[in-house]
Amino acid sequence: MADRRNTQAINITENSDPERYDLGRRQAQCALERYHYLCAAAQEAFTLERARGYRLFVRDVVSFDNYTAYALDPVSAKLHPRPDGTIHPGDIEIYVNSIVKNYKCSEGGIMYAIGDSRTFWNMVINYHSSAGTTGIKAWDRLFRQLKTSGYDKGIVPCMFFATPFGCNDPSCSFLHDKEKCVRAREKILARRRTTLGKPTPRDIAAREKVARKAYEASQRQVVLHKGSTTDGSLSVLGVDDDDDDDIDPELMKIYEDSAKIKAICNNPACLLTKMKRGTGEQGNSFVKMKVCSGCQMATYCSRECQTADWKRHKKEPCRPFKELVEDDSMWDDWGLRVGTGRFSFAK
Ligand SMILES: [Zn+2]
Ligand SMILES: [Zn+2]
Numbered sequence: 099m100a101d102r103r104n105t106q107a108i109n110i111t112e113n114s115d116p117e118r119y120d121l122g123r124r125q126a127q128c129a130l131e132r133y134h135y136l137c138a139a140a141q142e143a144f145t146l147e148r149a150r151g152y153r154l155f156v157r158d159v160v161s162f163d164n165y166t167a168y169a170l171d172p173v174s175a176k177l178h179p180r181p182d183g184t185i186h187p188g189d190i191e192i193y194v195n196s197i198v199k200n201y202k203c204s205e206g207g208i209m210y211a212i213g214d215s216r217t218f219w220n221m222v223i224n225y226h227s228s229a230g231t232t233g234i235k236a237w238d239r240l241f242r243q244l245k246t247s248g249y250d251k252g253i254v255p256c257m258f259f260a261t262p263f264g265c266n267d268p269s270c271s272f273l274h275d276k277e278k279c280v281r282a283r284e285k286i287l288a289r290r291r292t293t294l295g296k297p298t299p300r301d302i303a304a305r306e307k308v309a310r311k312a313y314e315a316s317q318r319q320v321v322l323h324k325g326s327t328t329d330g331s332l333s334v335l336g337v338d339d340d341d342d343d344d345i346d347p348e349l350m351k352i353y354e355d356s357a358k359i360k361a362i363c364n365n366p367a368c369l370l371t372k373m374k375r376g377t378g379e380q381g382n383s384f385v386k387m388k389v390c391s392g393c394q395m396a397t398y399c400s401r402e403c404q405t406a407d408w409k410r411h412k413k414e415p416c417r418p419f420k421e422l423v424e425d426d427s428m429w430d431d432w433g434l435r436v437g438t439g440r441f442s443f444a445k
């Protein structure tokens with residue numbers, strides 16, 4: 099069999115670099131264990147112990163008593179096969195999405211993905227059901243090929259080879275496919291560039307908030323203008339405070355459209371002016387946008403807007419585009435730039 103390892107695999111001996119030797123040894127141990135989980139998954143050499151009781155906290159258990167090639171610890175995860183063993187297609191879609199969007203899964207392949215027990219085992223259960231698929235064609239193919247090849251490690255992508263720290267095990271027998279790794283990395287970066295070309299979920303949320311407030315204010319104006327009241331008490335006059343979704347369909351359309359393009363002022367408060375089309379100095383949308391010199395990405399209609407938005411924008415953060423794309427630490431497991439999700443979670 100041809101040596102699948104490429105030159106990137108470092109030839110190390112115990113004496114050359116103790117730290118690296120130790121890292122390689124631990125990598126090999128980790129990969130070996132995951133390989134056996136993978137084999138057990140492909141062979142269906144596992145049993146499920148369904149949890150009873152309050153489902154929110156109780157976890158199901160996957161046990162491997164039938165798998166004899168290697169001692170595998172049971173795995174606990176929240177599993178939800180339907181009576182025929184299939185997983186709801188909508189759930190499979192979510193799992194697949196979480197794999198596809200996670201750059202670490204692109205780098206580490208299926209052996210990395212095994213670490214997310216809930217995702218992995220639900221997909222495996224679906225594979226062995228009448229549905230017959232994990233949701234990812236390449237995984238289905240790998241499961242079949244594992245069987246026909248006698249569980250050849252050489253067809254399973256090494257989970258460290260494409261990572262920044264590389265595979266440090268000189269005797270690694272998993273697949274080291276350099277071209278494939280380069281292609282995968284390019285795909286990750288391309289996806290990030292597309293993501294950066296669009297407003298962030300937080301941008302959109304900020305715009306929605308402004309649009310909603312503007313609409314509510316305009317509704318109050320209307321009510322006041324009709325002369326029904328002069329003291330500003332509105333509750334009796336039909337402004338429905340309970341309905342948060344009460345929003346001008348025209349505004350709705352504008353911010354839906356604005357979610358698709360970046361050529362709009364980055365200052366969330368500015369959208370307000372744009373929405374009043376035909377009124378005010380910047381009433382129509384044809385303002386020539388200036389681009390932020392920091393990131394070459396955020397666009398502003400004016401210096402005032404840039405100044406007003408700086409406090410928010412610098413935290414996004416504002417950094418050179420290339421840096422944002424290539425710095426892995428800027429990206430979360432959902433393919434979003436860190437800190438730009440719709441909701442922020444306390445750490
Ligand atoms: Zn390797
Ligand atoms: Zn910027």
Ligand SMILES: [Zn+2]
Nearest residue numbers: 363368399403
């Ligand atoms: Zn503006």
